[in-house]
Amino acid sequence: MAAVGLLMAGTGLYGILAFFVSKRTAEAGLRAALGANKVKLALWIASQGLRHVAMGLGIGLAPAFLLAQALAGGLEGIRFGDPLVFGGVTLALLAVALISTLVPAWRATRVNPSVTLRR
Helix, strand or coil: CHHHHHHHHHHHHHHHHHHHHHHCHHHHHHHHHCCCCHHHHHHHHHHHHHHHHHHHHHHHHHHHHHHHHHHHHHCCCCCCCCHHHHHHHHHHHHHHHHHHHHHHHHHHHCCCHHHHHHC
């Protein structure tokens, strides 16, 4: 179930970032025309996506911690606030987010500035 949830989160994140890149293609073309190289464009796209993921993780960790506390009382064998679980899930989500941001970032580096500026 966790792997399916992680796959769904990655797919959703990829979809959102692909939409973000498609809406800002003209801006990426303008940045490329003004001298931004492919690495800078990729870092720009990746930073936009990872910033949102970091905010989501920051907001989601508090309710997850409270939910784990509520579940620990009712289930046998569950420890409250296990740092290995919270750290592992956070790192797994960051890894999926990084992979999900690389495809739209790579796509943004392939933007032809002359085509996007004609629009």
